[in-house]
Amino acid sequence: MFDDHLLRDLTPQVLGVLVRRGADFAAAEHPVQDALVEAVRRWDGDAPDDPKGWLVTVAWRRFLDARRSASARALREVAVRRERSPGPAGQADDTLLLLSRCCHPSLTPASAVALTLRAVGGLTTAQIARAFLVPESTMAQRISRAKRTLAGERFERPGDVRAVLRVLYLMFDQGFAGERRPGDADLAAEAIRLGRQLVASVPGDPEAAGLLALMLLHHARREARTDAAGELVPLALQDRSRWDTAMIAEGVAVLQGALVRDRLGEYQIQAAIAALHDDAACAAETDWPQILEWYDELAAISPDHPVVALNRAVAVGHVDGPLAGLRLVEALDPTLPRRDAVAAYLHERAGNTAEAARRYTAASKTAASAAELRHLLRQAARLNRAR
Structure with missing residues (x-):
């Protein structure tokens, strides 16, 4: 049976491979989309044994076809050089590479979030525009400007993980605190999905794990943040039976795995504070002295x-x-x-x-x-x- 979730997970990885091979970001998008369309058409039953490799092969061929008339010789040299390197998946983490590119310091935070949602999250321009409460034309212009800003940039390896963390946190906050209508993209859930991919890409980074834990621990309370009429409910008055205990347990486990590395950072501290709030059976049982100790640590950083x-x-x-x-x-x-x-x-x-x-x-x-x-x-x- 055709798995559209598989395609969604593979899309940023395939785009990342093309970027790593030397394709310009904007120019790589179209052949990747063509490969996805071809996959939907051909994968009538099960996906091939190596779906990512299949998509990379098709997308790369489409990219070469599109550029052959303008720079056939140069593209053939790139193809030969890359064919001598490891297979399509390679050893580099292409999702992290693509996240790094979308979170380039030359972009404004708003543009970085929008570009990340478009290229890595696979959301449409219309979905992103609704999430930011702006016209679709405005968001299209913002994304186009971001692509132009990155034109000509070469990303041979992933960039600053800290920049990626800032953008994912901003994305999560926008989705968690914002008001969603039926059909709108869930930015908070998307930030968590990308956070999981980031942690898998940099398993030794405690702050990446700290951010994932923080998002999980906040997201676990999301259903209780509003009442039946859609009005905000303060944390102290929330119905804690509506909190997602499985997500809280996961967040705590991820946080504990980060803290044992003894490289404390702001996301780990914020996650520890969120965990203390989540651990209280009622508002009166909140461990405020320990929360204050964590805030003292955060203020020092x-x-x-x-x-x-x-x-x-x-x-x-x-x-x-x-x-x-x-x-x-x-x-x-x-x-x-x-x-x-x-x-x-x-x-x-x-x-x-x-x-x-x-x-x-x-x-x-x-x-x-x-x-x-x-x-x-x-x-x-x-x-x-x-x-």
Whole structure:
């Protein structure tokens, strides 16, 4: 039986092989798509013994055919040179190579995410545009500009894994926090899928494993983040029976495997914090002292990161009291996103309901989504009614 999931997994690997062989990124896409169409037509029953090799062979021939009239001699030299190297799969990890190319530092984060979704994730331009809430024409232009930026770049080997991790985290955050409509691409799930491939490509990198664990531990709570009406539910009020315990167990196992390498990084620390939240049977049982210890570790690694400082203030508010947390919040940049929301939360814990309501209202003016806006306004209205 034809397996479209197999084709989806193989697509970025095949594209990566062509790029590694010297094909320009944009020029390689079309022959790969042609090979996929040919596979759908020919693989009526089971796939061949080496489906990746089959796809690479067809795509490479199509690429050579398309370029032969312009540079036949040069392409023949490339083909001969590559034919003397190991088979189509080779020893290099082509998915990582392609991820590295899509996450090139010359691209903006938004362009890197879009290009990764298109080339590695296999999503259509229309799907990506819906995920970013922009017109399809706008997204098409963004992806085209990204390809032009990379034109002529040669990637003989995978690049900076840290850049890939940043893009995958941004992709996950966009999908996890964003609002999805039926039929929209699931960016969070796609980031996890690519994260698994990345960990397989660099099994000795604890931060790659840390990011995968972090995404799994957050994603496990996704179904409980909204109620039946689609409204946001704060972590403390979530129905924990709706959390995916199998995914939590997987995330913890991946994290433990990373931590034993004793090369601590920010993604591992964030995953450890998420694991402590997931481990609590109810909000009251959350191990805030240990969470604060992890935030201290994170602050030591990222001393100038305002979001870390803001989240640490919440932990301090639970361990040393809300007024101690508020003193830290008030020392931060007033324009910092979520600063007013955190201040409102701590003011409410301190019993300052009037100030909490005012801060919730102020926070609503910079809400990142319609769901967050409604949630903050509901909190302000709730406190105003109680006064």
